[in-house]
Structures are given as C-alpha cells and as structure tokens.
Amino acid sequence: MDRPEISLSLAPELHVFVPAKRRSGFGPVRTDGVSTLGHVVESIGVPLTEVGRLVVDGREVQTGHIPAAGEAVTVHGVVRPQPLPGPARFLLDIHLGTLVRRLRLLGIDAGYENPDIGDAALAARSAAEQRVMLSRDRGLLRRRELWAGAYIYSHRPAEQLRDVLSRFAPPLAPWTRCTACNGLLRDAEKTAVQERIEHGTEHSYDAFAQCEDCGQVYWRGAHHARLDEIVAGALREFGGPQGQHAA
Structure with missing residues (x-):
C-alpha cells in the first residue's frame, strides 16, 4: 500500500x-x-x-x-520574543561556557553543568528546575522530559547572546550575579574580603562585591572595560535596569 x-x-x-x-x-x-x-x-x-x-x-x-x-x-x-510559562531561567550544556558567563554578567539566572552530566540528567534538571535548555545538540533538544528548550544557532558568543536576548527578552540586571556559580552578589567591605583578594588589590580599589553562595570577590579590575562594553551593548539594544558596577 x-x-x-x-x-x-x-x-x-x-x-x-x-x-x-x-x-x-x-x-x-x-x-x-x-x-x-x-x-x-x-x-x-x-x-x-x-x-x-x-x-x-x-x-x-x-x-x-x-x-x-x-x-x-x-x-x-517561533515568535520573538517567545513567551514562557514562568520566569526566564536557563540551563546551558558544557559547550556554552562563554555564553553562560555573559548571561550571568547581565544578571540572568543561568545554570551550567561542567563536567558533562549527560543528556538525560540535563533534561531532568531542566524539568525539575523549570529552566529553558540552551544547546546546539539537536538530540538533547528532542528529549521529551525537557521543560523547554532552544537551539543556539551560532558558534560565536556575541551572536549567541543576542540570539537568547532577542528570543526570550529576559529582564537585565547587570553586575548582580556571580559569573562563576550563578549566585547573587552583595556589596562587601574591603576589610571583610581582604583575605580573598589579590595582593595589592586592596591598595588600588575600594568597591567590592562578593557572591553569597561561593564567596567569590569582584572588583573593577583591568578587564572591566571589556565587560562594560558587553553590558552597555546589551542594555542599548535590549534595555534593562542598570545594576551595580563591581566586576
């Protein structure tokens, strides 16, 4: 037949x-x-x-x-911006390490698994935590247990970031999350973080922030201008409140 x-x-x-x-x-x-x-x-x-x-x-x-x-x-x-049934929370696979740091830099809740825990565990975490799975792995995005997912079309981090921001329009709150672990940052007194900062930094900087989860300390280092450029570009194109400036 x-x-x-x-x-x-x-x-x-x-x-x-x-x-x-x-x-x-x-x-x-x-x-x-x-x-x-x-x-x-x-x-x-x-x-x-x-x-x-x-x-x-x-x-x-x-x-x-x-x-x-x-x-x-x-x-x-899909329509852009794509509506979600809950807050814009993301989960990224091991191949998107630069993108996850840039999302966190903008204050976006972005989970990450390193080392690779496998597709089944990633999909289960997406479902349990109601996170949008971001990946370039089509097989992973076909898993039925995913809460939601999105394919990352580009290999270039700058284009990847624009893609996610234009697709989901998450609220931006720069300088409020730890780029290492995704925890929230709080202002910190120099005396409270002196043992955790590089030698000589206490003489050059006065404004510090510290992650509430992992204790990582942030300040306006030499790399700050490059990060400022990423933040300014995102705010200019996609909007969002300006947050604290510790990095």
Missing part, C-alpha cells in the same frame, strides 16, 4: 536544519499514515523547540495532528 504524501514548506530560519539541496522546498514528503506531524517535522531534522505555528491547508494544527494524503503543511518558526 502506498504511503500518504504531503507537501511541506519551512520558514527560512529553519532551513539550517535540513540539507542544502532541500532548502528551496521539500515538495512531496511520504508519511506512514500514523505518525504525528510533530514526528514528521523532527524526522527531517527540525527540533520542535524551534517550531512555532503549524498550518495545514490554511488552518492551524497542533503537533499531534496526523497528516493525511495531499495536505499542504507550512512550518513556521
């Missing part, structure tokens, strides 16, 4: 997930008559985390729709 055929078209931003020769259009796609539309879309390489509206013959359907022969399917990308 012949398998049903449907026609399928993808939003331009989803073309990255399919072979170049098919990006101009899929034309007929054979289905087995029982698999859901969500399964069909995943089978061609597109993670459902990146899928917005699904339109079949002009009407919107859910991922559980069973495609019938002759149907014309249009797969849209």
